[in-house]
Amino acid sequence: MAKSISNLIFVTGNANKLKEVKAILSSGGNPIEIESRALDIPEIQGTTQEVAIAKCRRAAELLGCPCITEDTALCFEALKGLPGPYIKYFLAELGHEGLNALLAGFPTKAAWALCTFAYSAGPGADPILFEGRTDGSIVPARGPGIFGWDAVFEPTGTGLTYAEMPSDQKNKLSHRYKALEKLREFLHFQD
Numbered sequence: 001m002a003k004s005i006s007n008l009i010f011v012t013g014n015a016n017k018l019k020e021v022k023a024i025l026s027s028g029g030n031p032i033e034i035e036s037r038a039l040d041i042p043e044i045q046g047t048t049q050e051v052a053i054a055k056c057r058r059a060a061e062l063l064g065c066p067c068i069t070e071d072t073a074l075c076f077e078a079l080k081g082l083p084g085p086y087i088k089y090f091l092a093e094l095g096h097e098g099l100n101a102l103l104a105g106f107p108t109k110a111a112w113a114l115c116t117f118a119y120s121a122g123p124g125a126d127p128i129l130f131e132g133r134t135d136g137s138i139v140p141a142r143g144p145g146i147f148g149w150d151a152v153f154e155p156t157g158t159g160l161t162y163a164e165m166p167s168d169q170k171n172k173l174s175h176r177y178k179a180l181e182k183l184r185e186f187l188h189f190q191d
């Protein structure tokens with residue numbers, strides 16, 4: 001008889017991601033318990049899918065058991081999707097102001113946040129990807145600067161940046177929430 005997967009190891013070094021993932025997965029129909037490991041796994045260059053697959057494959061090898069990993073990209077329409085999976089380094093070097101300045105010469109500030117979860121059934125197993133995308137625009141920073149680029153990303157139609165939203169509002173419309181809904185559905189039907 002099919003039974004669902006109800007606990008999993010999430011390999012991440014990011015405490016804010018972990019907090020959101022736990023909050024999202026503990027609510028809803030099929031609660032999933034998450035244990036975390038802060039392993040430092042090298043991230044390759046490539047498409048968001050290639051980066052996600054390589055990271056999850058390595059994580060499962062290091063752990064010797066099933067696991068999930070997550071990669072977040074922030075994509076600027078004017079820059080044809082860049083910085084994409086390299087947003088971490090752009091944010092670290094340029095800050096919120098620099099991300100806005102990158103778009104100064106362009107008419108569109110449109111952007112999308114893309115979350116890619118990867119699940120591996122164990123060492124050697126091909127990771128399976130679950131993507132979630134939230135569209136919005138890059139704005140001058142508003143709200144607390146607690147989590148990454150939250151203060152400069154305003155999802156379309158909300159009038160608020162991610163940073164200005166209560167966490168339960170972000171967790172109902174975010175790129176991470178949308179990807180986790182797909183992962184949750186998949187895990188529910190695994191043996």
Ligand SMILES: O=c1nc[nH]c2c1ncn2[C@H]1C[C@H](O)[C@@H](COP(=O)(O)OP(=O)(O)OP(=O)(O)O)O1
Pocket residue numbers: 011012013014017043070071072073087088089091147148149150162176
């Ligand atoms: O919802 C978010 N709201 C604002 N900022 C965010 C969000 N989600 C990720 N971020 C930041 C963290 C990092 O600067 C970059 C993604 O890089 P990314 O490699 O996926 O994350 P990470 O290295 O911090 O953790 P991990 O150990 O899981 O790879 O965007």
Ligand SMILES: [Mg+2]
Pocket residue numbers: 043088
């Ligand atoms: Mg990373």
